[in-house]
Amino acid sequence: MIYLDYAANTPVDNDVLNEYVEATKKYIANPNSSHYLGVEAKEKIDDASEFIADIFKTNKEGIIYTSGSSESNNLVIKGIAESYKKYGNKIIISALEHSSIVAPCNFLASHGYDVSVIPLTKDGIIDLEELKSELDDNTILVSIASVDSELGTIQPINEIVNIVKKYENCVFHTDATQAIGKTNIDYSNVDFITFAPHKFYGLNGMGVLVNRNNIKLTPLIHGGKSTTIYRSGTPVVANVLATKKALEIAINKLDERYSHIKKLNKRIREGLSKLDYVHINSPLNTIPNTLNISLINKDTKRILNELNNKGIYLSTTTACALGSAPSKSVLAITGDENLASNTIRISISHLTKEEDIEKFLKILIEIAE
Numbered sequence: 376m377i378y379l380d381y382a383a384n385t386p387v388d389n390d391v392l393n394e395y396v397e398a399t400k401k402y403i404a405n406p407n408s409s410h411y412l413g414v415e416a417k418e419k420i421d422d423a424s425e426f427i428a429d430i431f432k433t434n435k436e437g438i439i440y441t442s443g444s445s446e447s448n449n450l451v452i453k454g455i456a457e458s459y460k461k462y463g464n465k466i467i468i469s470a471l472e473h474s475s476i477v478a479p480c481n482f483l484a485s486h487g488y489d490v491s492v493i494p495l496t497k498d499g500i501i502d503l504e505e506l507k508s509e510l511d512d513n514t515i516l517v518s519i520a521s522v523d524s525e526l527g528t529i530q531p532i533n534e535i536v537n538i539v540k541k542y543e544n545c546v547f548h549t550d551a552t553q554a555i556g557k558t559n560i561d562y563s564n565v566d567f568i569t570f571a572p573h574k575f576y577g578l579n580g581m582g583v584l585v586n587r588n589n590i591k592l593t594p595l596i597h598g599g600k601s602t603t604i605y606r607s608g609t610p611v612v613a614n615v616l617a618t619k620k621a622l623e624i625a626i627n628k629l630d631e632r633y634s635h636i637k638k639l640n641k642r643i644r645e646g647l648s649k650l651d652y653v654h655i656n657s658p659l660n661t662i663p664n665t666l667n668i669s670l671i672n673k674d675t676k677r678i679l680n681e682l683n684n685k686g687i688y689l690s691t692t693t694a695c696a697l698g699s700a701p702s703k704s705v706l707a708i709t710g711d712e713n714l715a716s717n718t719i720r721i722s723i724s725h726l727t728k729e730e731d732i733e734k735f736l737k738i739l740i741e742i743a744e
Contacts, residue, residue, distance in 0.1 A: 382722035398613035410655035445475035448583035463513035499528030521554035527665030556625030577621030632725035
């Protein structure tokens with residue numbers, strides 16, 4: 376088996392899984408209970424929240440645990456729209472946002488909100504001049520992904536924040552789901568940050584929304600006591616501790632993993648750039664984990680099926696996109712619907728071996744030709 380779809384999901388790290396199993400066995404009480412076992416469980420959650428908060432230069436009250444990035448993104452977009460509606464009704468996103476950003480924005484647009492989409496330059500970076508022209512006193516939220524899930528392009532978050540922060544009642548959010556554990560980005564001036572541990576060898580079904588500046592947010596889920604007023608639900612100690620462990624490992628090993636992945640990315644680019652029927656969509660300003668290509672005048676679906684039959688697993692676009700939809704990110708930077716409709720996203724990891732890449736390239740060429 377050769378797995379080249381790490382941008383969609385990563386296998387859980389053994390240390391993370393052990394942390395989860397041990398915590399499940401040891402901390403059996405509800406963290407909201409007032410007895411000793413409940414207090415002990417709550418203290419473990421608080422410790423983990425403080426660890427995460429230190430990374431993002433905030434306090435533990437700003438760490439909101441959710442079911443995943445989709446919930447986190449919905450919470451911040453709908454929550455800000457509701458709590459900031461007295462200031463305005465305009466929301467700005469980019470042309471590369473994940474469906475969990477686009478869908479709630481479409482929902483809000485159907486309820487009278489003004490949603491603007493900023494185009495990309497040919498390098499996959501949002502058009503900063505266009506952003507400046509779209510911003511006004513009616514804008515309450517700007518949401519720009521740190522790293523695009525299809526191309527892997529890295530956005531200039533600090534530059535964007537400096538532009539947005541000229542507007543007093545405008546909040547800035549970044550979906551960092553594809554960035555955490557893969558590249559270093561300074562989030563010290565960002566209001567909200569979304570991430571999910573299943574993208575960096577943690578557990579599925581867990582997400583985090585970092586509210587760095589304790590900004591008022593209308594909850595999606597109302598109910599009983601939790602770790603925060605912004606998201607009700609009994610906290611799961613084991614999930615929180617496993618998230619902390621995954622984040623700790625990802626940060627500590629980032630440089631080591633990055634070096635290996637960058638070397639593999641270079642080999643893939645070299646191998647594919649020689650083929651006249653391959654168009655490399657990912658610009659150079661990307662994380663090395665993700666490389667997006669288009670096959671010209673080839674049956675991409677057939678090729679992917681044959682690769683699948685040979686135990687090589689890739690995807691076309693982000694796993695959450697509609698199955699037959701063209702890649703919106705590729706379309707945004709190329710303007711070519713044919714390229715956008717015939718994409719392959721190759722996403723690699725520190726677990727990917729050099730021989731995996733050589734075998735993939737060999738078999739891809741054999742099938743395509």
